[in-house]
Amino acid sequence: MTTTKQIVTFEQYLTYNDGTDTRYELERGELIPMSQPRGGHGEIMHFLERSFTTEIERLKLDWVARxxxxxxxVPQVGRRDTSRVPDVTVxxxxxxxxxxNREAVIELNEEPxxxxxxxxxxGTESRDHRAKRAExxxxxxxxxxxxxxxDFDQNGKAVDKRVTVLTLVEGFYDEAVYRGEEVIQIPTFSELKLTANQLINAGR
Known part of the structure; x- marks a missing residue:
């Protein structure tokens, strides 16, 4: 995934339009194109959004999954702005x-x-597991x-298929990793019983 060299502010990012359908994240002032995801990527997003929504409705919670x-x-780094667009947000x-009635971006002074x-x-392994984890x-x-x-990363190396759940405890993320038929423990939805394989193979 390549980035443009143009540096923009957060305010410019909110109204940025290059005349294409490309969507962007903003990373330290640089526009990061959000490439069209593979079908499996989209199936996992859809599966999780639907699973979360079903659980929200069952428990009658005043939440939404999108x-x-x-x-x-994200807070500035070196006076350059960052704004992420997660695959699924609750x-x-x-x-x-x-x-x-405004740009759908949660600001720094709002509830996370x-x-x-x-x-x-x-190609996004480092960004997702390292940069976004810190942010x-x-x-x-x-x-x-x-x-x-x-199955494989951008270098042709076999991927360790897994689901990682990071839970904030006293200001730091505790990490739990699930593979195969292990049931994923998601604190937000403690009664939701999904295995790692159900997520990884969603839509198959």
């Missing part, structure tokens, strides 16, 4: 409604999402879930 529809602003219903999911693509930790996001589902 697929690639909510941005999250947030308060009231917060989602407040985004209806309850849960964020990133489905790892070829979401700083923001105080309670649970960060990563799904590594690909």
């Amino acid at each position: 697929q690639a529809a909510v941005g999250v602003r 947030l308060l219903l009231s917060q989602w409604k407040n985004l209806r 999402p309850l849960l964020i999911v990133e489905v790892v693509s070829a 979401y930790n700083i923001l105080g996001i309670p649970v960060y879930l990563l799904v590594d589902f690909l």
Whole structure:
């Protein structure tokens, strides 16, 4: 995945339009194209959004789950702005409604999402597992879930297929990794019983 060399502010990013359908994240002032995900990537996003929504409705919670529809602003690094667009975001219903008439980006002075999911693509391993982990930790996001589902990475190396759940405890993420038929423990949805294989093989 390549980046443009143009440096923009957060305000410019919110209204940026290059005349194409390309969507971008903002990373330290640089526009990062969000490439069209593989079918499996989209299936996992859809599966999780649907699973979370079903659980939210069952428990009658005032939450919503949204697929690639909510941005999250990250504190500046070296005076350059960062804003992420997670694959799936769970947030308060009231917060989602407040985004209806403005850019759907959660600002630094607003409550962080309850849960964020990133489905790892070829070439985004370091960004998802390292950079975003640090950023979401700083923001105080309670649970960060990563799904590594690909057979091979961009270098042709076999991927360790797994689901990683990062839970914020006293300011730091505790990490739990699930593989195969292990049931994933998601603190946000403690009664939801999904195995790692169900996520990794969603849609197959």
